[in-house]
Amino acid sequence: MRIVHVTDEAGFVAHPGLLERAERVHRQLRTALPADYAAKMARVFAGGGRMIVAAEHEHVLGVAVYRVNENTSVGLHLYVDDLVTDEPQRSRGVGKLLLAECERIARERGCRMLVLDSGTQRRDAHRFYFRERMAVTAFHFNKELA
Numbered sequence: 631m632r633i634v635h636v637t638d639e640a641g642f643v644a645h646p647g648l649l650e651r652a653e654r655v656h657r658q659l660r661t662a663l664p665a666d667y668a669a670k671m672a673r674v675f676a677g678g679g680r681m682i683v684a685a686e687h688e689h690v691l692g693v694a695v696y697r698v699n700e701n702t703s704v705g706l707h708l709y710v711d712d713l714v715t716d717e718p719q720r721s722r723g724v725g726k727l728l729l730a731e732c733e734r735i736a737r738e739r740g741c742r743m744l745v746l747d748s749g750t751q752r753r754d755a756h757r758f759y760f761r762e763r764m765a766v767t768a769f770h771f772n773k774e775l776a
Contacts, residue, residue: 631686631724633731641675651690652683659693659714679711682731684724691716692724696732698739708736710746713755725758 636652638644653667664670671681674695684692692715700706710732715724729744736744747770748755 631684631691631722631727633727634683634685636681636683637675637679641678641680643672643675647688648683648685648690649681651688652681652693655683655690655714655716656693656695656712658717659712674711682728684715684727691719691722692728694728694732696735698736698741704743704745706739706741707743707745708732708739708741710744713746720754726762729762 634645634648636643636645636648643649649668649671653663656667657663671679675681678697678699679695680697682694682696683690692713694713695711697709697711698706699709710729713725713728713732715722715728733744744764746759746764748759
């Protein structure tokens with residue numbers, strides 16, 4: 631199993647075949663992604679998002695989408711938009727490998743924190759994050775505007 635950077639530093643897709651294969655796994659977390667996945671991800675990448683995948687041969691086992699941000703609450707940080715392991719591959723270390731690569735990138739870029747949100751219903755994911763020594767430090771609030 632290896633980590634592959636699907637996007638380069640500038641957000642260009644370096645591995646279009648892997649992006650295409652990542653869609654099936656990514657949709658396991660984000661079921662409402664639009665039909666034109668490539669166009670949606672191009673917008674995400676243009677806005678600063680980057681993608682890595684855990685792959686075995688040419689099979690995508692897990693996907694992480696992240697971005698480096700700076701704000702007033704935590705300073706420079708790496709925010710993980712999405713972290714998902716293909717359902718049959720769970721408990722094989724895929725998520726741990728992806729999270730470790732996100733942490734490595736964060737440290738390399740001088741971030742002081744790795745941050746992510748996780749839906750309240752994702753209890754298995756929460757157990758994983760706690761095992762990875764992550765802490766719940768805030769509530770995340772939303773208000774739909776449409």
